[in-house]
Amino acid sequence: MKTLFAILLSFLLLLYPANHAYAADLIKAHDPCSYHPINNADASYSTYAEQDFVNPQEIRSDNGVLETTLEVKYGDNKIAGCPVHLRSYNGKLVGPTLRVEQGDTISIKLINDLPPQAHPDDHNTNQQTTKDCSYEMETKTNNKPHNFNVTNFHTHGLHVDPNECSDNVLRVMKPRAKEGDPAPEYMIKVKVPDDHPPGTYWYHAHLHGSTALQVSSGMAGALIVEDGNDKIPEIAKAKEKIFVVQQIAYNQEGKIEDYENDTFGSTGWEKSKRHVTINGQIVPTIRMQPGEVQRWRFIHAGIRESIKLELRHDRVQIPLYEIAVDGIALGKLDSWKDKPVDLEPGYRSDVLIQAKQLPENQTQQTYWLSDISTTSENSLLGVAETGSILAKVIVEGQPMNMALPNNDQLEKFKKNNAPKDILSDQIKETDKVQQVIFSNNSTDFMVNGVAFDPNHVRNLTLNKAEKWELMTDLESGGPNHPFHIHVNPFQVDRKDPDGQNERIWRDTLLITREHPQTVLSRYTVFTGKFVLHCHILDHEDRGMMEGVQIVDPQKDQNSEPKDENLDPEDKGMMEAVQISHNPI
Template structure:
């Protein structure tokens, strides 16, 4: 959130309240003072200039002091806010995004999830201090959905994201006009945890590099446990896991989620879910039907991703600063935010169908590749096919316009979320079990021993890009490979 009065809380103690007189007790103003100490901050929109379908915007990464949960924090931000402002664009738009780096270290932008050329979304590009780079691209038809942006310079990703460099990107499209979606209350939820020590991002220690760093401040749009007073009885939540390593296993009290979109946009019809697991980098859009008045907690349920625990770590190097600051893998549900339903809520009907998702013809597959995930935990080294990332090595060469199957095999002891840039894929099956619905994805989680098969159409763009684990510490420590797509 902006460093403004947005985080100001209204506090009033019992004596002051009594002094105001008993008659005031039931007044809406006072009850709000008690229930809404941290208002839900709407993710601000990035200012854009639009001429027809040409959109221009600027993003600047720089150090900034922000008020996080009532305390000053020295972070790295896009345009001085946490999260960065939402870039809102439309299918078919031509976007000209000028990125300026005012950090004292190299950075760049990754436009996570967009099907755009790797020559634009260049993972190896380095934008130095005080330099700018223009990202120019066109948003393909059918790409409406929830995306995000973050840095991608190998070796700097984990520390820069841990310092706050994340932001949302929303591509709208024709389907958003259907009444069941248009008339819902849309909210963007950027889930970003922070590990702060003395108001600064905690320095990564060995455990952080091994497990990926989790922060005990689990923020929603930069706010700690905010309260959303819903104006409408149907919510459309666009949820982004923008955390370095934390998994979110979400549940809203007394309400199922109706999944309508995954990483790459709409699915064919809503799918009811009791809980929703989002690995780092993943997104989902869900509808929530608030059918009764009340306050409902959005909780993060415990999820075991197989991380190394302190107990087994005697004799390790620098373990300082662990304690409460690295709140990893909670064993109890944690409240992320609270939703207050409107009075006399009458939710909209669910859409009966959304968007057809292309059925890929797997008989046309030209190559089947295999990627094995492994780790040397004690050295915090992570490998794909026994190799550490080398930007000068081409790991896979693909042919433009062909369909590939990739077999992702997790032979390590912890979960790894696999991410491929520029080319969205579909999950075919997991350990031989077909996926329950068709969806475009750019992140898929691999549990220990999982063998997940994905179908990867190499469409529209040639160039060199990367695939990697989206626990960004693992990416920085080698768990990344290169894909060269040729004519």
């Protein structure tokens, strides 16, 4: 590619001997890897954009087990015509969709086929072995981006065991020690509970220090928990589209090997002029028939950008009928027709779309799925975000007579599949309040004034309910922060499309400087160590993460939970519920 540009540049210099600068600028404008915005007037635009939408490759469970291999390696692909060489799952820009049912076991052989790590002593670990698996646990780390070839695996949003070889993000999965050695293999086994809420979840790399770089390279994928025999007919008939929404970063060489050029800084993404991808595609084309209903599962697998979704035909907004948030059913149709659907990093949203019937004598209509502009006050970047087109929708063909589900059907589904609400009278007023304060300056990123240390944990007691307060430190002057806690869903009050309060389940929640949130939490079922953190992943890599440990006092005779490895038979979960306080 570079040789071709060099030849073309030489040719142009011969054509324009008196204006070498003009020729050089012309070549630069046509370099697909340069930092310039996507433009549908470019001659090459049609070669990479507006191609037919393609769902990611899918792997389904069989007889109660999903068994697969994920190979972590460099993949060679193209984004907007630029050849990119990035860390990946199985060499693709997006990982395969893992589709399971309630009660299934996810069994993954993860092969770390990346090159040897240049500074392997950046992590201190100890080896642990149980009857089921052997694994390395992180015991010491630093809070700088590092160990970019070391990885692990997180099932974001799943209510599963955080210990051993399950959803254990304190686990370390190293590459080969030296060139020529075989690539190490690591077993991951995640048991999905029989009563797990069905819905849209996802997985991604989560090693402290390398999370942002690996996820921004494309190391993420959808994880769908199906609902077995309790499907709503109108939804079951709808074609499904999975949108893994990513901000894949790469330099003018098509690579990303470090935090160069302020890649993950507040203005890095905007300066790079890179375009949001959907399943690795630029502005894919979705085809629908008049009257057709489709189900779109959105997953924000990006790093920092706030995405505000709208679907429009000319100046008319087409409703996005939201039926689930962060995987868990709403129990009604939220018709977003005057406001956008908010996607922050880690968020998921399931929406139904119904194409309108075409006017008489019209054979085609085009809709545009857009990320509308965001003000600096509401942006995770801390600067205003310009709007962009994410996908094109073409409506044509034979009319269909499909229906949307009604609220009675959706409420029944929620009653049978969503977690039960936590009541405020379950909280003892005499108990202390658990507090989370995100703060940062130019060098330090902290939770409650402390940067991440795997040996420093927040101790919680199984089956106890407590009040939590989530906030951003105003004095630090930093940006807004999306709060995420592993293993555990929580509830939050928000304004529905009609301006009424509604209580929804989430596992990730934007915390703004102006709006702290009060959360009620109850810890049931699973014990063990996991983490809470800011889901601006470079903030997490730099220390804005905290360990959490839930213990069962009946198995630990001491009254105070201890910071040590727990019995692998222990189980625990934290469910957090937001009460009406500064609803968003």
